[in-house]
Amino acid sequence: MTLIDSAPPRTGTARLIVVLGGLSAVSPFAIDMYAPGFPEIATSFGTSGTAVQLSLTACLVGLAVGQIVLGPISDATGRRRLLLAGSALFTVFSLLCAVAPTIAVFDVARLLQGITGGAGIVIGRAVVSDRFTGAHAARQLATLSVIGSTAPVLAPVLGGLVLGIGSWRLVFVALALTGLVLLAAVWAWVPESLPVERRRAGGLGAVLSAMGGLLRRRELVGYLLVMGCGIGALFAYISGSPFVFQSVYGLSPTAYSLVFATNAVGTVVAGVIFGRLAGRVRLNSLLVTGVAISAASLVVLVALLAAGISTFPTTWVCLFGLTCGIGLLLPAATAIILAVGSDAPGAASGMLGGSQFVLGAAAAPLPGVLGSTTAMSTAVVVLGCALLSALALVTLARPWQGRGEPAGEH
Structure with a gap:
């Protein structure tokens, strides 16, 4: 067992669901939190509103690709490593969005931010499936769903507050800090939920076969x-x-x-x-x-x-x-x-x-x-x-x- 796999063998259910809820919410925040700043982003890059809207499409495509790819991979490699990597890279790409010099770099960073943010959503659900069954699983999934449904409502409001004190780039700094907090929370409170003996062997071929x-x-x-x-x-x-x-x-x-x-x-x-x-x-x-x-x-x-x-x-x-x-x-x-x-x-x-x-x-x-x-x-x-x-x-x-x-x- 490597250091990255080591974690307390047990953790409180409430604390675990809070962390998984945060992982589920951060991507909806990444989708909607910067929406009030669209006009400012267009002016900043000297581009059109349509070009800025493409950054939203890029993030959505990234979220879809990330979930389709990373979910099956976690069946073969385990959940914890990918959650840690996803949280860390979400932080990195959020910072890249914040310092992007051109709209092209910004759009690519949004795509990668979506892919890595998708890890928290898809693997969070898989962790629930690993640890709970039946009605207990349904209740925990309902909790994640409620958190995920609330995030898009709060995101534009919080984004507007952030824009009230700084530029649109500050929104992505806030998202990067959130990713950093989630990285620490996963490290401390989310143990590996898929034992080695239950993982799928065979690499990409086995992943595609499973799907x-x-x-x-x-x-x-x-x-x-x-x-x-x-x-x-x-x-x-x-x-x-x-x-x-x-x-x-x-x-x-x-x-x-x-x-x-x-x-x-x-x-x-x-x-x-x-x-x-x-x-x-x-x-x-x-x-x-x-x-x-x-x-x-x-x-x-x-x-x-x-x-x-x-x-x-x-x-x-x-x-x-x-x-x-x-x-x-x-x-x-x-x-x-x-x-x-x-x-x-x-x-x-x-x-x-x-x-x-x-x-x-x-x-x-x-x-x-x-x-x-x-x-x-x-x-x-x-x-x-x-x-x-x-x-x-x-x-x-x-x-x-x-x-x-x-x-x-x-």
Whole structure:
């Protein structure tokens, strides 16, 4: 055993989940925290807003690639080494973002920051799968989901506060310091959760074989699509809602922030409710409920808009229903996917994270694809994603078969 693998054999569950929650939150912060500084970044580099927006795309691509690749690799090499390396390199690349001399260097640094930040998300879920099973795993995953859902709400606010005292570069210095704190926390409080005897041998070939084996499971592909299309609906809502509430309904940026925060609270509250119900209600039942609430909310919204009823309160209520449904869908699908792929949790977690960010990034620009973002264009795209999620649930996942349920739950 090497020094880097040595750690206290046991650690408090609460402390472990706090650290894993921090690892899950730091990437959403990296995505959104610098958004208020976009105009300043464009001026600083003497470039266009579109070029700056590409840095966001680069980070999302990095997060998808990092999770798809690093999750399966952790099945072969263990979790702790990669968590330490990911936290350290996230710190390095955050600093590189802070001192980047050109937009090209900045975009590359954002890509690498996304890849290394993805380690905390994907391996954190795998650590939960290593240490917990059944309802206990579902509750811990729900906690990580709540933390991950809260981070995007707080990130722009904190980013705005940082920009109030310094330039946009200070945002990335703050992210680097956060990475350094997480590196210390992982070193002190996250022991290796995957013993050598449970690791996959065979290198890259075994990793690819594990992923291929999982993708041959119809139900797993179904649950991945349920999750990915649900995230697609959420990203389409996030990208379209500023235009809907500010340009269509005339809200100020501050008022829109309150609307967005309220809807995000719906996701968090639904996640807390999921944590309370996990172990008493079947995971598949909670997943079906989440998908149904999301789809029904958008069916109502599209019907109202088609009937000429386009008001701020009705649109807000329907989108609040969407976020509440997502708050049940995400932790339920995550727990089931990791349970179905429990023989290769790193690979399952990697594909889970990859499907989220790939489908989310694909759906995000669709509300404005025809040239202008309206309430109807946003609602139709979000509804389409929600219906695709429901279709995958019924045709591929088939929740009535009880896949992914703890023993005795089905």
